[in-house]
Amino acid sequence: MSAGTETAAAPRRRMRRLEPAAVAGVMSREVANFRTYWRGTTFSSVLEPIVYLLAFGLGLGATLVDEVEGVPYIQFVGTGMVATAVIFSSALPSMFGTFVKHRFQNTYEAILAAPVDVEELVTAEMLWIATRSAVYGCVPLIVTFFWGLDPAPGMLLVPIFCFATALGFSGFGVAMAATVAKIDQFNYVTALFVTPLFLVAGTFFPISGLPEGVQVIAQFNPLHQLVELVRGGAFGFETVDIARFAGLVLFAFAMWRLAINRMSKRLID
Amino acid sequence: MPAIELSGVVKRFGPITAVDGLDLEVPEGICLGLLGPNGAGKSTTMRLLTGQAIANAGRLRVLGYDLPGESKPARAEMGVVPQLDNLDVDVTVEDNLAVYARLYRVKDVGAAVDRALDLARLRDRRRDAVDQLSGGMRRRLLLARGLVHEPRLVLLDEPTVGLDPQIRTELWTLIGDLKARGTTILMSTHYIEEAERLSDEVAVMHRGRVIARGRPADLIVEHAGRQTAEVYAPPQRLTELRAAAEATGLRVRPAGPAIAIVGSERAGDGEVPEDAVVRAATLEDVFVLLTGEEAE
Numbered sequence: 001m002s003a004g005t006e007t008a009a010a011p012r013r014r015m016r017r018l019e020p021a022a023v024a025g026v027m028s029r030e031v032a033n034f035r036t037y038w039r040g041t042t043f044s045s046v047l048e049p050i051v052y053l054l055a056f057g058l059g060l061g062a063t064l065v066d067e068v069e070g071v072p073y074i075q076f077v078g079t080g081m082v083a084t085a086v087i088f089s090s091a092l093p094s095m096f097g098t099f100v101k102h103r104f105q106n107t108y109e110a111i112l113a114a115p116v117d118v119e120e121l122v123t124a125e126m127l128w129i130a131t132r133s134a135v136y137g138c139v140p141l142i143v144t145f146f147w148g149l150d151p152a153p154g155m156l157l158v159p160i161f162c163f164a165t166a167l168g169f170s171g172f173g174v175a176m177a178a179t180v181a182k183i184d185q186f187n188y189v190t191a192l193f194v195t196p197l198f199l200v201a202g203t204f205f206p207i208s209g210l211p212e213g214v215q216v217i218a219q220f221n222p223l224h225q226l227v228e229l230v231r232g233g234a235f236g237f238e239t240v241d242i243a244r245f246a247g248l249v250l251f252a253f254a255m256w257r258l259a260i261n262r263m264s265k266r267l268i269d
Numbered sequence: 270m271p272a273i274e275l276s277g278v279v280k281r282f283g284p285i286t287a288v289d290g291l292d293l294e295v296p297e298g299i300c301l302g303l304l305g306p307n308g309a310g311k312s313t314t315m316r317l318l319t320g321q322a323i324a325n326a327g328r329l330r331v332l333g334y335d336l337p338g339e340s341k342p343a344r345a346e347m348g349v350v351p352q353l354d355n356l357d358v359d360v361t362v363e364d365n366l367a368v369y370a371r372l373y374r375v376k377d378v379g380a381a382v383d384r385a386l387d388l389a390r391l392r393d394r395r396r397d398a399v400d401q402l403s404g405g406m407r408r409r410l411l412l413a414r415g416l417v418h419e420p421r422l423v424l425l426d427e428p429t430v431g432l433d434p435q436i437r438t439e440l441w442t443l444i445g446d447l448k449a450r451g452t453t454i455l456m457s458t459h460y461i462e463e464a465e466r467l468s469d470e471v472a473v474m475h476r477g478r479v480i481a482r483g484r485p486a487d488l489i490v491e492h493a494g495r496q497t498a499e500v501y502a503p504p505q506r507l508t509e510l511r512a513a514a515e516a517t518g519l520r521v522r523p524a525g526p527a528i529a530i531v532g533s534e535r536a537g538d539g540e541v542p543e544d545a546v547v548r549a550a551t552l553e554d555v556f557v558l559l560t561g562e563e564a565e
Contacts, residue, residue, distance in 0.1 A: 012333065013342040025371035029357065032368055036359040036398075106355035110414075113319045113349035114372035115341045244538065269322040 015115060018123065022116045026124030029111070034132075042136075045089055049081045049140035056204055057147065066205055071235060078144025080203030082137050082162065082230045083223040089167045090133040090166035091194055094173025095186055098125065098263075102177065103197070125168040127258060133166030136160045141230070155232035162249040165226045171255030178262035202227045222251045245248055270333055272297045272422045272453040276329030280477075287313040288511065289477030291327070298422075300444075300523060302452040302468030303343070304552075306560055310477040311457035312352065317424045318455070319349055332422055345373060348420035350412050352427040358400040362391055362410060365399060366417050373418035381417050388443070389413035405436035412443055416554050425445065425456040430464060461553045471552065475560045489557050492558060493550035494532030498541045500529045510542060522557045531558060 016191045034041075057074030066092035068076040101107040111121055138159055145151065200207070200214065208213050218224045225244040231243045273295035280288040288310045294303045316322035318331055320340030329336040334343035356365055363382050370381040386392045389401075389409040405550050408429075415423060429437040429445065444467055449456060456462050464471050467484050472482040481488060500510055507528050511521045517540050521529045531554045533541050541547075550555060 015345065021374050022372065025368065025374075028371050029368040032360045032364040033357055067301045105355050105357075105358070106351070109321065109353075110349075110355045110369075111372065112321055113344060113351070114369060115345035115374070116372055117341060213529060257356055267321065269280075269316065 003094065003127055005166065016112065017117070022120040023124040023127065025114075026111060026116060026121055027128050029107075030125070030128040039175065041132075045085065045136040046139050048088070049085050050143055052081055053078055053143060053147075054062040057144075060204075070229075072148065074147045075144055075149045075234075076194050076231075077204060078140050078147065078149060079142035079231045079234050080201065080227045082158065083165070083201050083226045085140055085202055086137040086162050086199060086226060087169055087194060087223055090129050090169040091134040091173045092190075093132075094124050094125065094129050094170040095177050095189065096183070097129075098177035098178070099183055099186075100176045102266065103183075111191055112267060118267055119260050122150075122171075122174055122260045122263050124255070125174060129170035129173075130163050130166040133170070134163035137162030137166065141234070149234065152234055152236075154237055156233075158230055158233050161226055161229045161245065161248065164245070164252050165222055167252035168222055168248065168255040170257040174259035175255065175262040178259070186190055197221050197223050200224065222248055270297070271295055271330075273455060274328070274330040274333055275314075275317075277315075278317065278329060279318060279325045280310075280322055281325050286477055288317065288324070291326060291474075292476050292481055293472060294452060295455055297453050299469040300456060300467055300472040301457060302464035302466045303457040303474055304459065304556060305457075305474035306459055309474040309560075310428060311459075311474055312476075314347075314474075315424055315457060318347075318424060319344060321418040328353075333505065341526070345418075347421055347422040348415035349424045350426065350428055352430055354407055356399045356407060356411060356412055356414070359398055361396050361398055362402070363395040364385070364516075366414055369414050369418045375418050378554075381419075383386050384419075385413040385417045387488060388416060388446075389461055393517055405434070405439050409443065412440065415425040420452070422453045422455070425454060425458075426461070427457055429458075429460065437463075440525070448548050453503050463557055465552045473556060475557050480559055481555070488555050489516065489550050489552055493554040494534055495550055496532070496534045496547055497550045497554050498530040498533035498536070498545035499524055499527045500530065500542055500549045501544045502542075512537060514540060520558060522554065524557075529557075 017252060018261045053074065057077040058072060065073045067073060108121065112118070141155060142157060176186070180189070182184060199219055200218050202218070207224060210218065225247055229241055229244050271294045273293065275291050278288055278291040279286065279493055291310070291314065291422065303314065305311050305511060313322060317324055317329060318336070320337050323337050323434045331343040331344040332346050363386065366382045366385045367378050370378040384396055386461060391406060391448060392407065394402060399410065402410065412428070418484050425444065429440050432440065441463070444454070448467065454458060468485065470483060472479045474480070482490065483491065500507065502510065511528050514521050514530050519525065519533070519540065522529050522531060530536065530541055530545070531550065533547060
């Protein structure tokens with residue numbers, strides 16, 4: 001190791017905010033860990049949407065509903081399930097993962113002892129989860145190909161839509177992890193936010209069938225916007241989809257700043 | 270330029286003042302032992318130095334960088350070995366090191382990992398997951414992780430707390446090697462023997478401030494004299510002996526089942542019982558006298 005006499009005249013280092021090297025370093029830790037558990041995570045992320053598709057798409061589709069808005073019901077559900085896959089592979093892992101790394105594993109204490117600040121740490125965590133989620137989010141769409149969904153060029157944008165939405169929900173998860181006092185308080189978060197957002201996204205039934213007030217509220221649900229964008233990619237975009245995507249970007253930005261704020265308060269005394 | 274300069278540093282947590290006007294200077298190239306009982310403010314001081322706690326008052330300067338504003342470049346040039354094992358247990362030994370080499374912006378990650386593996390004597394276990402290592406190997410890896418970027422300054426926060434004697438001795442050898450290379454070390458500990466063996470200087474910390482500082486031998490002479498007489502007897506007799514010794518101006522401290530009459534060479538005839546065990550004064554005598562706490 002370096003001798004003090006040699007390094008006494010070492011040049012002063014300058015370091016900026018939000019350095020890509022710091023973000024990449026934190027993400028490399030996530031990748032190293034992911035290599036040890038990717039099979040289980042991928043298995044559940046692939047299997048769950050297939051089970052939902054079979055249960056709702058084939059079950060309801062075969063018995064009660066033929067088509068919704070001119071689309072075979074299984075394809076309606078299959079495109080909507082993208083949003084379900086995104087929220088379950090972003091909000092939940094970020095909530096639990098962040099909490100465990102902070103409270104039980106003391107991982108963040110070690111990372112923040114290196115030249116990494118909270119902003120870089122949170123950004124890296126969000127980017128990693130969003131990247132994973134963008135991949136897992138495409139699984140239901142691919143599965144629905146086997147039930148007659150035709151590939152369309154607009155579908156190439158689906159990973160981008162998923163990424164933006166997952167970025168927001170991973171930020172939400174990090175912020176919640178920095179807010180709750182005990183891990184079982186995530187039950188409140190799931191019941192109050194995750195489940196209602198998931199159910200009023202337009203995945204299983206069109207929002208237009210809901211009372212007018214709920215329809216208005218649903219417009220503020222990022223998952224609903226994602227569902228609409230995915231269906232746009234599959235069946236044809238509308239001009240309003242630009243606004244929908246802008247809304248998702250805004251949601252991601254707001255959650256990013258909220259997550260940084262909450263984690264700074266939690267990690268820096 | 271000192272590696273660490275703390276001046277009038279105060280850190281409060283609500284009604285509790287963990288660090289209370291701390292003044293501390295650590296010159297480059299020495300190992301300073303920060304010795305104090307639990308709750309003395311050692312770990313809070315370490316957190317202040319890594320920017321994970323922000324002082325309410327005072328001035329902090331590390332390697333020429335002012336904290337907390339320039340904490341990030343300061344952290345780039347220091348290594349931290351935490352009290353708690355926070356390695357990634359499912360990940361391989363070399364990946365644990367590589368991640369931190371990247372976080373510290375090391376240019377040649379592979380060479381840094383090899384160097385750290387040699388330091389921790391874990392080259393043949395590089396592809397094993399951490400949870401397959403023994404407790405001693407994990408501690409060595411934790412130390413190597415903090416040194417992967419060849420820092421100018423190393424903060425060791427209770428580096429051997431809770432370890433068995435054999436692993437502790439292993440760690441002491443590694444820290445001794447680090448010292449020999451001239452790296453500046455600030456080591457918090459509440460183990461007297463650790464401070465005495467490894468530190469060029471010791472700062473005794475109590476209730477958030479440094480109450481004594483110097484080379485271990487100098488501290489002993491200054492605060493405990495040359496000799497200590499330990500008396501083992503039933504509790505009633507110990508109470509009487511303590512009162513008698515203190516009445517003559519001698520300082521007495523508890524020592525488990527005994528009492529220790531510190532500076533017994535100054536005692537007059539008959540002031541120290543004949544059955545007392547006389548030994549050289551130690552840093553433990555200093556620690557207990559100054560802090561009022563039993564040593565570990």
